[in-house]
Amino acid sequence: MSEHTLTVAGVAVDTRHWIGGRRVASAETFTDVSPIDGSVIGEISRGTALEAAAAVAAAKAAFPAWAATSRAERARILHAVADGVEKRIEDLSIVETTDNGALLRSHRRGVMPRVAHNFRFFADWLLKLEHEDFETRGHTNHVSWDPAGPSVLITPWNAPLMLATWKVAPALAAGNTVVLKPAEWSPLTASLLADIAAEAGLPAGVLNVVQGYGSEIGDALTSHPDVRRISFTGSVPTARRIAESAAGNLTPLSLELGGKSPLLVFADADLDLAVDLAVEQYDNAGQVCLAATRFLVEESVAEEFTRRFVEKAATLTQGDPRHETTDIGPNIHPRQLEKIDAFVQRALAAGARAVIGGHRKDTQYYAPTLLTDVAQDSEIVQEEVFGPVLTLQTFSTEEEAVRLANDTRFGLAATLATADAERAERVTAQLVAGTVWVNCFFVRDLQAPFGGSRHSGVGREGGTWSFDFYCDVKNTVTAPNGWKNHG
Template identity: 55%
Template sequence: MGKLLSVADISVSPDHYIDGQRVSSTRYFDLHSPIDQRLLGQIAEGLDEHVDQAVSAAKAAFPAWSALSAADRKVFLDRLAEEIGKRADAFCQLESNDAGVLLSRMSHGVVPRAMLNITHFAEHALSLQDRPIDTAQAHHIVRHDPAGVTAIITPWNAPLMLGTWKLGPALAAGNTVVIKPPEWAPLTMSLLADCADAAGLPPGVLNIVQGYGATTGNRLVSDPRIARISFTGSVPTAQKIAQVAGANLVPVSLELGGKSPFIVLADAHIDKAAATGALMYRNAGQVCLAGTRFLVHSSIAERFVEAMRGYADGLRIGDPREPETEIGPIIHPRQVERVSGFVDRAIADGAKLLWGGKQHPFGAQYYSPTMLTNVSQDSEIVQNEVFGPVLTLQTFETDDEAVELANGTNYGLGGVCYGDEGHATEVAKRMETGFIWVNSFGIRDLDAPFGGIKHSGIGREGGDWSFEFFCNIKDVVVPKKPFEASFSQR
């Protein structure tokens, strides 16, 4: 086993977690903090044999775990959530240091949500057992049977929250799991393995194999023993996963980010809309559901820009571990290059820079909140996801024009619409998205569906929708009258 890493005085293993044991590797890769680029340690790289061991362990553990009742599984999962709570500060410190997430956001939002992701779905599973449907011909018993070994691949912008968001229903449904955490931010998933061990999860029920997507991730999703694949990340990676899954006829759930509209109608409360607009810079813009394309009615555009500028100028950028910080670093130097490249090319193509557009003086991986206007609908900056603190602004004259602009990309995850509530709601209904917030942002309910359309993904997560994916739906049919087999036509 590799030497434990010490990050912010928190001890965490750099090794895989397979069949209830820590497993080392012959290859390790460097992990750097986005805060100041310091080396946090070396992480075990998942080789083919590690993936095979993890899937084999999950496969072996599946019969006993799936045979438990939902109530019995809930006992384990409630203990898992308790163990997360006991290590709340450790989770906060680790994710802040290796992913650059605000420490305040971790403690007040992410860790409580991670616990809820486990307990909520464990409770929800209790209501899914043997649902009856009575018809004239038969009694139907609809079952949600566990699907099998589930592969979960999580992104670097919210590894703990999104990891538990998928893990909760997968385990509650009776599946066993192999997680491939993001190579740029793997530490909280490693700590989650310690929680699973302390909670007494049977060996093989949860396995974690670290590594790169192109190698470790590809090997995992290609394994023919995998029954479900749940992935959050980029479109190109999802397309590769879908090809492999298609060859094996494995159902996939894909959440792929967006280029969501933020519509400000003429009857909107300008200051409230601008205050919400500034939230799109949260997590340094590394938020898939952020409304990054501002579509503002021309009659209020000038006033809105000034209001928005005031909020953007007031954002405090710095060390995410400091309580007054509102925007932290971008995750990796490669992502900084991606963000700055988008902005530089947009300006070269004629976009007007309203504010930002450069590295922030706080550090190498900090980028100033940016707003660009004078952009065409078919431009790269409007059509493609930047995944950084970069917004665009376009104006419109009519609702029809706003809707056309809003729907005019290959993405369809979310959106925001500000205006008179009735007016904004009617416009929102016309959006080609998985969801859209009216005069609000970020409201989430674990019983509600979450997901996108077009290039923003396939499938829905949350409530019954999660279990429809992580389960095999079976109909047990019991006839009301004696059944006589016959090939005759009636």
């Protein structure tokens, strides 16, 4: 076995970059640590501006041929990638659980099948992508989607492969070539994806994977003049740096950023359903951008809602994510755990009360927490914690509920529990959010637009919206009766 190969739970993973269809090692490495127990997984090639430039050059060289590849052939290859993912669901699941600490059962049953679906969906959508021709004073308008060029995709650590392929699949389907930069805290499944894509017949240079720290290679990727699209999922401060870096070349951006989403519970709601929705916000140890971390509950039912929530939360099992019975795993990194605890301790010092939790369990796990007696303008209500920390506030009128829900700088999602259809329609029309769920949560369809408002992001992806971003959309206008007769 190569010195650049790790064995992770019995699965071989190459630690080098994937550039131009071959493995490339760096002189330096960084240490990848498992959040499950803090153990060292291995040393990963640490990219520099040199590897970043090489990856963009490889993507640029491969672009003309891939852009000229027929839609049918591109779709065939993407389906072959999906086939490869499905054959390796167990490998991908155990490696990602080891690497980022999310539940193994969720990876097996939902996340990795969704990875395959990402490729199949955009392959199929490509084949039906069209806009009906229309007439203007006798002239014919024809809309087409031209591949834009090399695309840099920067992805987060909370759902590494699923969120990476949510970008990679439409970019490749559109005819673009890709440089994927995975998060340094969870790089391993991106390396496996490179192997799967190569085995599926994706041409060299069409997909490149560069590992390392964003602070060291990010600017080299996002400021490169040959990059035509940048898609990023992560924090607002990092998004600002990317936007500044891309501005010199006017490179189009798609930014999916943080959230501080509300769960509005009205007195007429099914409280059992509302509590189920509320407890679900602890999914992935609270490391979900869409999580409804702010509970806004009508005063008349707040006490009963809280009682039922505490009872339901007490049934959750926190521990090793590889165990079938575990409901909440670890947080991704000791630094993240420290950040979470600092938020909570500042809130408690400011007068908040911990109904449950309010403390770390050890160096990897944070106790599921619910804080009350929090002010609307407090840090814990206004800023994204990205951990298993929720707040509860009350309201007395529908107008107050909407005001509180919208009173942050974010606008990614919102969840609403009510038995009144007319109220649901009124409230959802007023909520600032890219996605609103009514009496449900996390129901996602790839043909729907996805993105955030305000500081939660720029742009929408999904279905045709993805192709609108990853392509140069062209309108061709043809005059009538302008052809010579060569008959």
